[in-house]
Amino acid sequence: METGADYREELVVRERSGHTAVSEGNFLYVWGGYVSIAEHEIFLPNDEIWLYDLDSGVWETAAMAGEIPPSMSGTCGCSLSGEMFIFGGCCDDGQTNELFSVNLLDRKYIWKKRKHENGSVPSPRDKLSCWVYQDRIIYFGGYGHKLLDDLDSSTNFIIDEVSWMEDVFWGWNNEVHLFDPRINSWSQPRTYGRPPAPRAAHASATLGCKGYICGGRVMETRTSDIHCLDLKSLTWTEITSTSGLPVGRSWHTLTAVSDKELFLFGGLSVDCKPMSDGWVFDVETRKWKELNHPYKDKPRLWHTACLGRDSDVVVFGGSRDYILLVDTGHCNDALIFQTQPYPLLRLCEDFIARNSTVFQKELPCLPTKLKKAVEKRTVFFRTASAVLDQI
Template identity: 70%
Template sequence: MCRMSGEVPPPMSGTCGCCLNGDMYIFGGCDDNGQTNQLYCVNLLDGIYTWRKVNHKSGSPPSPRDKLSCWVFNGRLIYFGGYGHKQLDDINNNRSFLMDEVSWVDDIYWGWNNEVHMFDPTSASWSEPHTSGCDPDPRAAHASVTLCHKGYVCGGRIRETRTSDIYCLDLESWTWYEIVPASNVPMGRSWHTLTAISDSGLFLFGGLSIDCKPMSDGWVFDVGTKKWREFEHPYMNKPRLWHTACQGKDSDVIVFGGSCNYILRVDTGHCNDAHVFQTQPYPLFRICEDYIAKNVKNCKMLEKQLPFVPPKLLPAVQKII
């Protein structure tokens, strides 16, 4: 644990975080005053960990929102969707903003959007790319991932329903298209994660179901064949929602934190454990590392033989131990 200084962001939920060139950016979220559209940045490599508020030099930032997602591509941060508020005069396209009919005050309306906004850290500029094609419905609490030059969106909440549909945005041509799966699809959900595990594979885990129940199922989607495959794993009794996930070594997926309850109804069930999902067979080198590191302390003979492990293998084993 390290002490962070500078322009530290206020306590928030529903923010959107991403990393680019060693810098971690967080945008949006909900603080004590409601949704925000502030952007903060901290360098994770310099050992100083000083936050700074990022002020743009040109363009207009997105309206205040939370539960959005982000793609990182070609040195830029590309944000999609979310739930937030707009003034009535700014709602000029019913296709991009779906009003929440029970949430409005005077001329300020809350709702879901499917807008695409881009931030360029080099020029500190915001822009709103013009997209074409079949764009997804406005939504929030969805999951997204970048794969090559494409950004994928899966599921999320659209008004009172939750979906498991998949859309793709070509980040070079800015063209949307829907991917219609060729097999059984997961149940609709929100607050789940989607993680790239190969050049064509995406791993989906957990979330909140249509009937507001925490989920623990895992699925793998092949973007080439357009097929879903349910993934067996040892954590079926440990549901998660609003967690984080990232790709680890050898296509592992590491899931951390979140909640095992519907957090809007019960303020308990917060989690701080990590689960590792093995999505691909491990190479022989990895198997050797794991076996030696796991058993060296319990086997005196193996412990004595450790210094004779091949030089290429020894540093990796010592690091794991």
């Protein structure tokens, strides 16, 4: 256990914003993003991936090979059948519409560029979101650019009038695109109902057969509205809250924590204030409830949030300052939010791990599986920051 503690002290993930993170098995996987150095925004290395053990809190890094994507931020990441997929994002050459995947389970970390076999690839964009449903990935929204010839009279693309050049137009969209990785096929299915307004830097989550989005930047404002896309019928519904709403925001996160609850954290408010509030939304009662948590002094925006063990939400990285400031305060800590009551086994493991010195004589007598679990949690509590010790 001491080796694990020493290892974590030596190997610490670099702070970052606009990165990609997914949870798979017992690990959080982190790739990409950027940091601010002096007056420059620097993309982080694209040939490495960071792994965070959710039980021990120990970081490790691995080299990546294959068809490596460019270093970038704002890409849309998800996990499907043990693979991490990333689409879109912004690199040194601007926004992209390329899609890559990497197997997370074979420990080889070899990137593969997914070349589409059928359909039309979405236009370049970043700050979009996605849902995973029936082995397909469904993408929504984002901010990107289109050529003049690609614009039509529909309302699914709003031009950002301060950002255009010759026949290239930037703007927000509310398009829905579907990618089937089994046949490398893109499609833009027809949806029904009233869609959300075009937006970017919003948050999304999947609950069963429904995909939810919340807030984001809609032209010059930030919202807190919630919309649901039935992933079977592809029908949009706006959900009207029966309680008070969180303030409008962008660059926040939304995570499914039960079969009927979504957890919202952080973001940038309408008045450009970084936030640290957490909210739980019940999709059945349509009520928001603010969650009391120990991180009220740790605002975050353009961070990631992934589901951990026992409905914990693991928030990693992001910025504690207004993201458009040149020298913004990027972070590299993992904040663990408890959103549901812990089962008895988890309570026992954590109690023994917190008090490992008291149970020093009894620990060798534990069953092997339980002993290993307690050892990992002991490393976690011994090496975690003062913030994590409050959990």
